[in-house]
Amino acid sequence: MTHRRAESTATSICRTGALIALASTMLLGFGCKKKEAETEVAAPVRQSAPAAPRWSISDLAMDARVQFPDRAKPNSEELAQAVADFASAMVKGDADAFGDLLSPDGKAVLGALEESGDWAPATKDLRAVRICRIDDESSGTPVLALGIEDNMSATLLAWRIDQSSGGYVFTPMPIEAPHADRVAMLDDAPLEAPTFSAGGAAEAPIVVNLPDEPDDKKNSGRRGRSPNRAPSRRPAPSGPSPEELPS
Numbered sequence: 001m002t003h004r005r006a007e008s009t010a011t012s013i014c015r016t017g018a019l020i021a022l023a024s025t026m027l028l029g030f031g032c033k034k035k036e037a038e039t040e041v042a043a044p045v046r047q048s049a050p051a052a053p054r055w056s057i058s059d060l061a062m063d064a065r066v067q068f069p070d071r072a073k074p075n076s077e078e079l080a081q082a083v084a085d086f087a088s089a090m091v092k093g094d095a096d097a098f099g100d101l102l103s104p105d106g107k108a109v110l111g112a113l114e115e116s117g118d119w120a121p122a123t124k125d126l127r128a129v130r131i132c133r134i135d136d137e138s139s140g141t142p143v144l145a146l147g148i149e150d151n152m153s154a155t156l157l158a159w160r161i162d163q164s165s166g167g168y169v170f171t172p173m174p175i176e177a178p179h180a181d182r183v184a185m186l187d188d189a190p191l192e193a194p195t196f197s198a199g200g201a202a203e204a205p206i207v208v209n210l211p212d213e214p215d216d217k218k219n220s221g222r223r224g225r226s227p228n229r230a231p232s233r234r235p236a237p238s239g240p241s242p243e244e245l246p247s
Contacts (some may be wrong), residue, residue: 029179063088067130069181074134074142081166083131083144086159090148093123103162103171125150130183132156135191141175145191147183154183154233158191 055077057068064085074080082101089097094143099110130147144159158173178189 002153006134006217008154015092029162044167060084063091063129066089066185067127067128069131069187072131073186074137076137078167079134079142082161086144086170087146090123090146091126091129092124095119095168101168103169106170106172107237109172127151128154128183132183132187132189134161143191144170145186145189149183154180154186156180156186156189156191 027048057070057073057110059077060068060081062068068080068084068087074083086098086101086212088094089101093111095114095135099107102110110119112120126148128147128149132145132147135143135145136163140163144161146157146159156178158174158175158192159170160173162169162171173191174194176194178186178190180186182187205237
């Protein structure tokens with residue numbers, strides 16, 4: 001049972017590897033900008049809590065396979081629709097619509113995946129894309145935790161969302177890409193930066209697949225002949241001795 005589970009997980013990782021690569025090939029400099037010189041801080045001003053959004057998830061246009069729970073609902077309906085469009089393009093495997101929402105660096109990676117033929121296999125078996133949560137909306141640069149699920153397992157990806165004159169732009173963020181059985185189980189999964197080996201490459205989980213032995217060989221009591229062993233010579237049938245031959 002453990003072997004079958006490991007084999008299924010490994011197959012799923014291979015299928016979604018292109019999406020993980022797309023979300024992990026950016027530079028790790030995000031969040032490492034130098035802080036600007038701090039100015040004198042004025043006394044804090046008490047602010048009232050933001051008003052609850054006056055729109056509903058059901059108001060959004062999105063693919064039926066996109067899961068957008070209320071707990072992930074942002075204050076901005078415009079932001080929510082951009083996220084829904086992004087998730088819909090991914091689950092459909094629509095590279096054109098998906099690329100329209102990517103940053104220039106993301107577009108370059110997507111183009112490479114299309115050219116290598118990896119984009120279509122990575123998206124054709126997706127059965128759900130879930131907006132697990134949208135962090136740091138108030139900062140002006142929200143972070144989208146996006147779960148993808150195929151028929152074997154689910155994986156969490158992360159995207160930085162920047163607002164531009166034409167709308168919202170999504171930039172992939174490298175994370176550890178945790179896995180789970182179902183995409184809803186990733187809602188509270190942490191977004192952790194990947195660890196790197198001594199050579200500078202990100203360390204990926206290793207799954208060993210051992211080939212199953214055919215059942216007919218498992219239950220057979222016959223011993224196979226060694227390929228390097230010469231075939232045994234059957235003894236010749238014994239004949240009459242010279243003394244017994246007629247003269």
